Amino acid sequence: MGDDTVIPESTGTSATPGATASGATATETAEARVKAATLIESLPWLKRFHDQIVVVKFGGNAMVSEELQRSFAEDMVYLRYAGLRPVVVHGGGPQISSMLERLGIESEFRGGYRVTSPEAMDVVRMVLSGGINRELVSHINEHGPLAAGLSGEDAGLFRGRRRGAVIDGEEVDLGLVGDVVGVDPQAVIAQLDAGRIPVVSSIAPDMDVPGQSLNVNADSAAAALAVALGAAKLVILTDVAGLYSDWPNRDSLVSVITSDELRSLLPSLESGMIPKMAACLEAVDGGVAKSAIIDGRIEHSILLEIFTQSGIGTEVVPVEAA
Numbered sequence: 001m002g003d004d005t006v007i008p009e010s011t012g013t014s015a016t017p018g019a020t021a022s023g024a025t026a027t028e029t030a031e032a033r034v035k036a037a038t039l040i041e042s043l044p045w046l047k048r049f050h051d052q053i054v055v056v057k058f059g060g061n062a063m064v065s066e067e068l069q070r071s072f073a074e075d076m077v078y079l080r081y082a083g084l085r086p087v088v089v090h091g092g093g094p095q096i097s098s099m100l101e102r103l104g105i106e107s108e109f110r111g112g113y114r115v116t117s118p119e120a121m122d123v124v125r126m127v128l129s130g131g132i133n134r135e136l137v138s139h140i141n142e143h144g145p146l147a148a149g150l151s152g153e154d155a156g157l158f159r160g161r162r163r164g165a166v167i168d169g170e171e172v173d174l175g176l177v178g179d180v181v182g183v184d185p186q187a188v189i190a191q192l193d194a195g196r197i198p199v200v201s202s203i204a205p206d207m208d209v210p211g212q213s214l215n216v217n218a219d220s221a222a223a224a225l226a227v228a229l230g231a232a233k234l235v236i237l238t239d240v241a242g243l244y245s246d247w248p249n250r251d252s253l254v255s256v257i258t259s260d261e262l263r264s265l266l267p268s269l270e271s272g273m274i275p276k277m278a279a280c281l282e283a284v285d286g287g288v289a290k291s292a293i294i295d296g297r298i299e300h301s302i303l304l305e306i307f308t309q310s311g312i313g314t315e316v317v318p319v320e321a322a
């Protein structure tokens with residue numbers, strides 16, 4: 001390996017024109033160098049994240065095909081074998097919407113949150129905890145007995161409280177939508193300590209009404225869990241390249257933003273980006289060193305985000321780190 005002397009064609013003894021003394025062509029050698037450079041670029045990040053918890057939020061829009069779910073599962077297994085401790089929190093908004101539609105149950109989004117009736121709540125729980133959670137666990141476990149599924153309702157993981165919203169100065173009743181107001185991360189830590197990859201669905205028991213479940217936006221659930229676990233990073237996979245400061249102008253992609261800058265920008269954001277960016281802010285304010293929004297439709301994007309210098313998408317950093 002490593003001999004890149006090109007043997008001139010006229011005097012070369014190799015049967016392959018342009019071959020090096022090692023038998024590889026110049027192109028093959030160049031390709032090998034690029035691969036090696038990519039691998040070695042990951043060394044500082046392998047050191048930085050060794051044994052660290054990284055919470056990865058897998059959004060419903062980023063898991064629209066079986067292929068994307070499988071490559072996501074591969075990435076989680078890769079992170080685990082690379083020495084990190086990944087924790088998955090998943091969404092499933094589009095999947096919930098299509099099930100509600102099939103069942104003829106109406107639902108609408110207000111300020112980025114689904115107005116959730118008791119009837120819709122049963123469907124949310126069934127799709128998230130009974131459907132998507134099982135699918136992700138099973139894809140990860142194709143690589144070995146690694147993943148364990150959990151709902152925010154299990155072992156006191158999340159404690160929820162109903163939230164309302166103020167939209168255009170008006171109080172809006174969101175129904176059974178909750179915030180995570182308390183986290184007991186023991187169930188997740190126990191799985192991590194056993195070498196597993198916890199996969200968590202964003203349902204929380206209502207602290208005020210025993211037996212009632214609340215629909216928690218998965219971005220905010222991921223942020224609450226990342227803070228409670230003292231995660232080194234929160235990564236949110238979605239279906240856009242990152243945050244656009246002047247949406248939908250595609251020239252306005254933000255690569256790094258401080259928590260203070262984001263706090264000012266937040267009131268001007270719309271729809272799905274509100275809970276997402278609020279979650280990034282909550283995580284960073286809560287002590288997580290970085291949050292990132294990346295395009296989950298690009299296969300293995302999370303590996304690029306974690307293991308390369310430039311990363312991809314939008315990073316949110318505390319003011320002092322800027």
Ligand SMILES: Nc1ncnc2c1ncn2[C@@H]1O[C@H](COP(=O)(O)OP(=O)(O)O)[C@@H](O)[C@H]1O
Pocket residue numbers: 059060061062091093094237238239240242243244245246247269270271272273276
């Ligand atoms: N400022 C913005 N930057 C990027 N995307 C935005 C912005 N404002 C609204 N969006 C929309 O938010 C969507 C992502 O939110 P959402 O659909 O809830 O994703 P997920 O299912 O991954 O949680 C994007 O596809 C985009 O259409």
Ligand SMILES: CC(=O)N[C@@H](CCC(=O)OP(=O)(O)O)C(=O)O
Pocket residue numbers: 058059060061090091092093094096112113114124177178202215216217218219
């Ligand atoms: C309150 C609220 O809006 N809950 C979300 C929960 C799922 C979710 O967050 O899914 P994504 O990550 O795919 O958006 C919902 O009902 O759609």
